[in-house]
Each structure stands twice: as structure tokens, then as C-alpha cells.
Amino acid sequence: MLYTIPDYYEAFSCTADACEDTCCAGWQIVVDEEALERYRAEKGPYRKKLREAICWRDGTFRQDPLRRCKFLKEDNLCEMYQQLGADSLCKTCRTYPRHTEEFEGVREISLSLSCPEVTRMLVGRQEPVEFLNYEKEGEEEFDGFDPFLYSYLVDTRDLMLITLKNRRLPVENRMMLMLGMAHDLEERVKKGALFSCGDVLDTYRKETYFSAAARKAERYKMDWKRRYTFSRRTFAMIRKLELLQPEWKQMRTETSRILFSGGWRGYRNLHKEFARAEVTGFDREILTEQLLVYFIFTYFCGAVYDEKIFVNAQMAAGSVALIWDFLAARWLKNGKTLDQDDVIEVIYRYSRELEHSDKNLKKIWKLLEKQAELYR
Ligand code: SF4
Known part of the structure; x- marks a missing residue:
């Protein structure tokens, strides 16, 4: 599989609680099936919070009246991350602001401008952006791909x-x-x-x-x-x-x-x-x-x-x-x-x-x- 990324990709780092407009508020976070399975199987003391803060019917994280994710604490840090570790995060939270376009044998990954930190990197940048390619194991067939x-x-x-x-x-x-x-x-x-x-x-x-x-x-x-x-x-x-x-x-x-x-x-x-x-x-x-x-x-x-x-x-x-x-x-x-x-x-x-x-x-x-x- 061929991957393409912009040259500033690796330099990105989430500013978390220092972010001026966290991505964990304002829009609905959709949880992937695999993560939902993990949350269902959780047996520890955090089980109760998971039960309450997830809308199981829609597969989304519930929000408070200010449309902040129920796992987002007042200091803008994620409680689930702190309690269960980075691996507990769903795919959306793990990958954002990375955006992937899929083609046969190719994945093109960009960083979304919807994240203020990504925009900051681009707005302050003088030199032209280059794109880097690398190969990783994995192939698949696409239907209807020309x-x-x-x-x-x-x-x-x-x-x-x-x-x-x-x-x-x-x-x-x-x-x-x-x-x-x-x-x-x-x-x-x-x-x-x-x-x-x-x-x-x-x-x-x-x-x-x-x-x-x-x-x-x-x-x-x-x-x-x-x-x-x-x-x-x-x-x-x-x-x-x-x-x-x-x-x-x-x-x-x-x-x-x-x-x-x-x-x-x-x-x-x-x-x-x-x-x-x-x-x-x-x-x-x-x-x-x-x-x-x-x-x-x-x-x-x-x-x-x-x-x-x-x-x-x-x-x-x-x-x-x-x-x-x-x-x-x-x-x-x-x-x-x-x-x-x-x-x-x-x-x-x-x-x-x-x-x-x-x-x-x-x-x-x-x-x-x-x-x-x-x-x-
Ligand atoms: S918007 Fe970007 S910098 Fe802000 S919390 Fe989300 S990923 Fe981090």
C-alpha cells in the first residue's frame, strides 16, 4: 500500500487543554463498532460512566447542554483517556484531525484545517508544501475503480x-x-x-x-x-x-x-x-x-x-x-x-x-x- 502525506504531517501535535476551540465540543462524535464492543466489555470501575455517557442506539458520545462531549472535563482534557489510556479512544478521536482518502492500493492522508493547530502550521508557513510517499504492507481490491x-x-x-x-x-x-x-x-x-x-x-x-x-x-x-x-x-x-x-x-x-x-x-x-x-x-x-x-x-x-x-x-x-x-x-x-x-x-x-x-x-x-x- 502506498501512503502519501504532506511534509508537515509528523510535526503536528494536538495542543489538548491549550487548544482555543477543542474538537470534543460542538459536533457529534460517532463511535466505530470496534470501540463500542470494547466499551460494552469494560468490567472495571469506569463501566458505569461508559454506560451513561454513550448513546448506544446512535453509537455516539453523549453531550452536555453546551454540546461538550460527556467525557470532556472542565479543564478540556479527556476523562476516558486519563482513566483507560490512549488505546481506549474510538477511531474518530484517535485519528482526528487526520483525514484519509482511499484509492486502490493508495491512501492519501491530510491534516484537516478544521483543527486550529493544523491551520496555524499552514498559515505561518513560508515554504511550499511537499508531499511524501512511503510503502506499507497491505493491498486490497476495489470494485468499480477506474x-x-x-x-x-x-x-x-x-x-x-x-x-x-x-x-x-x-x-x-x-x-x-x-x-x-x-x-x-x-x-x-x-x-x-x-x-x-x-x-x-x-x-x-x-x-x-x-x-x-x-x-x-x-x-x-x-x-x-x-x-x-x-x-x-x-x-x-x-x-x-x-x-x-x-x-x-x-x-x-x-x-x-x-x-x-x-x-x-x-x-x-x-x-x-x-x-x-x-x-x-x-x-x-x-x-x-x-x-x-x-x-x-x-x-x-x-x-x-x-x-x-x-x-x-x-x-x-x-x-x-x-x-x-x-x-x-x-x-x-x-x-x-x-x-x-x-x-x-x-x-x-x-x-x-x-x-x-x-x-x-x-x-x-x-x-x-x-x-x-x-x-x-
Ligand atoms: S482541535 Fe486540534 S489541537 Fe484542538 S483539541 Fe482537537 S486535535 Fe487538539
Whole structure:
């Protein structure tokens, strides 16, 4: 089995009781069958607590009225961990914030931005992210897996990642090239011309193609009405999504009011002023690159299961655009200042709401498919 991880993977360490927003509160923790079996078989003095704090019918940990896990103590440490040891934890608690995408003979593991500590590592990072591979025992057969499409997706993603990290180009141009690759690859796949997918990559390897992307990026950058429309429609849609944390509702409502109360001109003026303003603790271009690389690495190859190639690339671009909308609004709300802590909060909250709900992800994909023309 081939494993792929980002190069900062091993450096992650949970900050536990020092975390500003523990992952053991606010959302429901689903317990795997194996752990439930272990909890059922527990005979020691902790048996009574396990009986009470687990919802056996749903296979979840119960929560108190503040939506904190029943095992989470006031000092934000886990009582089960302290009483029964690290091996007692269920799979969700053991693995979070690690996220695994499964492909035939391959496991791609990322660290989720929904954890503030992971976001902190990425926001503070200057150098481009590299991905490391290693082999471990274990193989399996996948049903309905198309190895040819997967290998084209992997090759395309490799070129996307190289392009996104090419700091000789403005980051908007890199993003346009990434979207172009996904768009052209999907066209070939739709036509059943899988064996000509390599031509798409040959085209995008040519530096002469960069100027076409630059023109497209410039047109998009200057088209404030289009950007405003995209943002407004997206905010209207995210209002209807399943709500995981109440703080998100407040942040979303506030941001929406700040962004749209002045129409498209107000939206343009805010972004223009924000783009010129000084910020502390992060670099705009580098942060955009790190986010695009994260979303593309995590989701792009998942298109092997539904052939929705372009929408996966749009998801990366759309998420980054939305995060910048939130940051512009936060900057204005803060009296025209923005620091690293604001950025970390916006990103991890965005990720918690949108990446951790399959329902929400599906709705976003639908919206992006409808809005595809805004990127062309
Ligand atoms: S959110 Fe991250 S840092 Fe915070 S408690 Fe959970 S794993 Fe640890």
C-alpha cells in the first residue's frame, strides 16, 4: 500500500487543554463498532460512566447542554483517556484531525484545517508544501475503480501542484491554470477520449500558455460584478446549509451584511482597500497558495468516483475566494486590522462547517456546477 502525506504531517501535535476551540465540543462524535464492543466489555470501575455517557442506539458520545462531549472535563482534557489510556479512544478521536482518502492500493492522508493547530502550521508557513510517499504492507481490491482515470487524475494533480507552487507567477494566474487543466481534462473524459488526456498536460506544461491564463486572471480580477454575483449567490446558499456550530452562523451573518450592504461597488471598494492594507503574521499570496494546494491535494483525485473533475478544482478556488471574503469583512469589523489569529479562526471555522458535513459538501458542489460559467 502506498501512503502519501504532506511534509508537515509528523510535526503536528494536538495542543489538548491549550487548544482555543477543542474538537470534543460542538459536533457529534460517532463511535466505530470496534470501540463500542470494547466499551460494552469494560468490567472495571469506569463501566458505569461508559454506560451513561454513550448513546448506544446512535453509537455516539453523549453531550452536555453546551454540546461538550460527556467525557470532556472542565479543564478540556479527556476523562476516558486519563482513566483507560490512549488505546481506549474510538477511531474518530484517535485519528482526528487526520483525514484519509482511499484509492486502490493508495491512501492519501491530510491534516484537516478544521483543527486550529493544523491551520496555524499552514498559515505561518513560508515554504511550499511537499508531499511524501512511503510503502506499507497491505493491498486490497476495489470494485468499480477506474485505474486509467485515476492515473490521469494523479498526473494532472501533480502538474497542478507544481503550477500552484510556481512563485514566479501571480497566484491568481496559477489558479486559472489549475482550473483550465481540470476543465480541459473533464471535457476529454466526457467525450470518452481518455487516451488523449496526456495532451492536456502537454499543453499546460508550455510556458507560452501562461500568458493566456494571465489574461483570463486579469479579466476575472477586474470583473467585480461577476465576483460580487458569485459571492452573493454562495452566501445565499451557505445560509441554507446544515449548521454545525452556532459561532459560524454569527460569523456568516455578519460577513454577509458587511460584504453586500453596499452593492457590487461596496464589495469592490472593500476588497480594493483591504488588498492595499497592511496585515500581520501572514503573506496573502503564500496563504492563497497553501490553501489551494491543501484543497487540491485533499479532494481532486476523488473525481475518480464520480468524474466530477472541474467541480473539484472549482471547490478549491471557490473555498479560497470565500475565505478571502470572510477575511475582508473581519478586517473591516476589526477597525481595519487583521492578524494571524483572525485568519486561523476564519479558516478553521470554514473548514468545520463545510468540510465535515457530506450534506454541505454535496450542496456546495451543486452550486458550483451551476456557477461554472462564472469561471470560464
Ligand atoms: S482541535 Fe486540534 S489541537 Fe484542538 S483539541 Fe482537537 S486535535 Fe487538539
